[in-house]
Amino acid sequence: MSTPIKSDRAAWLQGPLAECTAVPAERKHPWRLILLGAPGVGKGTQAELLTERLGACHLSTGDVFRAAGSRKDCDQSPAMKAALDYMRRGELVPDTTVWEMVRERSHCILNCGGFILDGFPRTLGQAESLKELMGKEKLALSAVVNYELPVDEIVRRLSGRRTCEKCKSVFHVTERPPKVEAVCDRCGGRLFQREDDRPASITVRLEAYERSTAPLIQFYKNLGLLLSIAAKGSPDEIFARTMEKMNKLASN
């Protein structure tokens, strides 16, 4: 299989008026995946690997908020400004704001090449909204991949994370260092540390995860969609584990 062209995800990151440089090819059996797991467990890292293999769109709600945050102040709606404040503190953005943003990008979810949702849904309310949207179009989720990792390792991953300001590729200062310090291997962009990766925000994010997002594990288990994966080891090992479970599911 040829490697799909990496999309700049413009329609997802900037909104429905923007056009992506590459859209996923139409597929007979597109993968429609949700990645679950605590902040820092490695969802974004796995989403990048899965995107390359499956050709589906990587749809991260956190990336949409960060893209809005990097725009000029006057381009941000009051709701988006409030959302960015929640995010800086490590709290969840209210469901109404998140859903408004996802709903106006729903064509990214309904496209024929599939998707990998990363960071959405994060509450039962968001999960119900997604179910309704997909149900109306008679689309079904392929699987919900839940990554599991002890909390001390999660904190280590978050504190060492560095992200490219241009292409959003993710690195880690010791585990996945760039070839040149603070410079992105992919596009040469500057690497920065996310504001919500400071210790105070990390604690708030982990609490929000336990309170609001962890209940989704049971929700998707009840729907027979949950694949739990140990997130220990290298990104390639975790990716291989994920593909093995997904292929088993697809062959059933």
Ligand code: AP5
């Ligand atoms: P979001 O951007 O979704 O952040 P998150 O879920 O907290 O997840 P992260 O991006 O922090 O971690 P990750 O699991 O993707 O890990 P990564 O691959 O980067 O959301 C941010 C905020 O936006 C939220 O707090 C909230 O305020 C708001 N928000 C977003 N969506 C929302 C929603 N739906 N509802 C309400 N609010 C919402 O990896 C982490 C580090 O570990 C990296 O440095 C990486 O290189 C390294 N690493 C990865 N894998 C490995 C490995 N196997 N071994 C060693 N290091 C590794």
